[in-house]
Amino acid sequence: MTVIVLGGAGYVGSHAVEMLLKKGYDVAVVDNLVTGHRAALPLDVRFYEGDVRDHDFLNNVFAKEKNIEGLMHFCAYSLVGESMEKPTMYFDNNVGGCISILETMQKFDVKHIVFSSTAATFGVPETSPITEMTPQKPINPYGESKLIMEKMMQWQSEATDMTYVALRYFNVAGASSDGHIGEAHKNETHLIPIILQVAQGKREFITIYGNDYKTSDGTCIRDYIDMEDLINAHVKALEYLKAGGKSNQFNLGSSKGYSNLEVLETARKVTGKNIPSILGERRPGDPDELVADSTKANNILNWHAQNDLEHIIENAWNWHKNHPDLYDD
Ligand code: NAD
Structure with a gap:
């Protein structure tokens, strides 16, 4: 059974690929390399270069990867400042990508998805620490796009038998403990x-x-949440869904x-x-x-x-x- 990592050549995704492989999962990666790096992935991993908004491309990937037990979804634009300048670009990639992924999941009867959401969906909360009950009021198009993606997953999970976990990361940092992969954003803002x-x-x-x-x-x-802690949460979330856990959302920080x-x-x-x-x-x-x-x-x-x-x-x-x-x- 295979886990497809969407956006697996990016900072978080590449660490997920590494940990999934270490834990013995069969892994395939999809990425258009808009901000990711092929060199962040093992040479021998199955890699499909393309855009998740391209329905035909994604259909072909799912058709080739026959036994898909779940997806991890990291592919998005994620720069707050850029999203303020180019909101439609953010909704197109983040929300548009999500529509294509959910439709393809339904078509191929893929049941589970673990999804990168963000503390940016909360905006400027009135209370701290921030729980899952804290109202989500994003203050930029990036946070808004992620909140829309969360809601789309919720509606899709109510309409079909797919289940999802949205993990709302706080500030992710760190690198693989053996030091061979790490953070390499082309436009660094962290x-x-x-x-x-x-x-x-x-x-x-x-x-x-x-x-x-x-x-x-x-x-x-x-x-600040450590990269390896963060990826551990993704693996646990996937196992939770596979064990029959209901769709859910979790705030992840230290x-x-x-x-x-x-x-x-x-x-x-x-x-x-x-x-x-x-x-x-x-x-x-x-x-x-x-x-x-x-x-x-x-x-x-x-x-x-x-x-x-x-x-x-x-x-x-x-x-x-x-x-x-x-x-x-
Ligand atoms: P990243 O830019 O390094 O990774 C995103 C990956 O997705 C890249 O490899 C990129 O090429 C790929 N991608 C983007 N759009 C695509 C598309 N349409 N089709 C195919 N591939 C596409 O970003 P990151 O820091 O690894 O973040 C990963 C996810 O985690 C993002 O969704 C982000 O919103 C979320 N997140 C990150 C942080 C953080 O601190 N890094 C915090 C909160 C949430």
Whole structure:
């Protein structure tokens, strides 16, 4: 039985492929390489290059991969700022891709899908930590597109016998512990890799946006989830669905927040580098604190985040230090 990883050449997807293979699953990968890297995948994995919005292409993949027990769905555009400038591009790829995937699942009677959703579906919540009951009010087209995808899956699961799990990630960071794959976004917007680019001398300094938030040191607090913990949750979610679990949604974080300054200090400790920083203006729409309450995932999936911020940055640094040109593609 096969798991198809959609968007498997991307940052999160490539780590999912690696863990699924390690755990003995049969894996096939679909990706159009718009932001992904072929070099992030093992040479011998079955790889289909194409766009999930292309119904004929996806039909051919599903027809070739006969015994599909489930999908993991990572393929999307995911840059908040870009989504504010090009909303239709985001709805086209994220929502359009989802329609094509759900239709193809139905046609080939594929029963289960584990889907990357995001804390961005919550917008600026009034309470923290954020539970699955916290109202979802996205404040950008990216978050909105993911919320629409969640709702489409819910309606599809009510109309058919497919089941899904939406995993709402908080801030994903880190790399494979053996250091051969890691984060390689062509347009990097995430705090930890940007800080590590300063440590590598690729940037002069890191800008900390605002120090007058309602937090202990005045900088924003975010919840960082380790890549390997995150992928473990996907495997548990797939097993949960295979065992007859109902469609569900889970918030995934470490349930512990770190301020931007704490992240910077930890990176200085791990890298042994000075990492200069400057203070910038607050960014519009940045909440003081975004921390997940992952109790539901603890209880239903028996999933617990194992790794702390230092471990995350150690693995990320190991990857960046040894791959200064990332995948060099
Ligand atoms: P990524 O850009 O590295 O990976 C996305 C992959 O999907 C890429 O390989 C890309 O080429 C592929 N893809 C995109 N559109 C496609 C299409 N139409 N057809 C086929 N392939 C397509 O992003 P990532 O950081 O690995 O994120 C993966 C998922 O996790 C995304 O859906 C994102 O919204 C979600 N997410 C990520 C984070 C994070 O911190 N990285 C946080 C929350 C949610």
